[in-house]
Amino acid sequence: MNRALPGAPRIRPAEPSDVAFIRGVAVAVFSHIGDYGTIIPEWFEHDGVSTFVAEEQGAPLGFTMLGFYRIDAPDAAPKSGSDSAYAADLLAIAVTPDAHSRGVGRRLLDHAIASARAAQKKLPVRELRLSVADTNARARRMFAAAGFVDVVGEHGWYDGGQRALHMTRPI
Ligand SMILES: CC(C)(COP(=O)(O)OP(=O)(O)OC[C@H]1O[C@@H](n2cnc3c(N)ncnc32)[C@H](O)[C@@H]1OP(=O)(O)O)[C@@H](O)C(=O)NCCC(=O)NCCS
Numbered sequence: 001m002n003r004a005l006p007g008a009p010r011i012r013p014a015e016p017s018d019v020a021f022i023r024g025v026a027v028a029v030f031s032h033i034g035d036y037g038t039i040i041p042e043w044f045e046h047d048g049v050s051t052f053v054a055e056e057q058g059a060p061l062g063f064t065m066l067g068f069y070r071i072d073a074p075d076a077a078p079k080s081g082s083d084s085a086y087a088a089d090l091l092a093i094a095v096t097p098d099a100h101s102r103g104v105g106r107r108l109l110d111h112a113i114a115s116a117r118a119a120q121k122k123l124p125v126r127e128l129r130l131s132v133a134d135t136n137a138r139a140r141r142m143f144a145a146a147g148f149v150d151v152v153g154e155h156g157w158y159d160g161g162q163r164a165l166h167m168t169r170p171i
Pocket of ligand 1: 029092099100101131138
């Protein structure tokens, strides 16, 4: 059962000063599947990745990372931006363990969905995709409740040996 926060956490774009928090959460929650303490700060620096932080009374609680890529057939002829199809990719969503099960993850997820939808003003974004370990029942339940469905097929393995699942949701 969720312990509700007294007020909804604020979600804002991340700043360089948030990297230590983001790295710390990544180490705390993703170390069993791979070296995300290294990978996630690298994604943070990438121009095509947008990072958002949830905070409550100035204290950071969690973050999301969102990227976008073209999903046209690889052999398709080059198209103008407006003719191409894009997917948003939820590269990471994580909440600091002390704040789990209080609604922060769902709030971050709703914000990521809204951000992907807002991007449609500039890009024809058709869907929001993500990868999740098959062992991560909690996250899979949250994603399913938000309208994500499994993408059929083999999607590889995490470094920790977990099978990677892909999920998608129309935008
Ligand atoms: C997955 C994660 C982001 C969820 O964040 P959270 O703030 O704990 O989740 P919320 O409190 O918003 O709950 C969202 C849903 O998650 C599930 N959930 C949350 N806490 C749970 C618990 N203790 N047990 C089982 N399911 C739980 C439920 O489906 C819940 O929805 P409901 O309350 O309507 O039933 C968080 O657990 C986390 O950071 N996990 C580690 C990182 C990770 O696995 N990221 C996802 C893969 S990229």
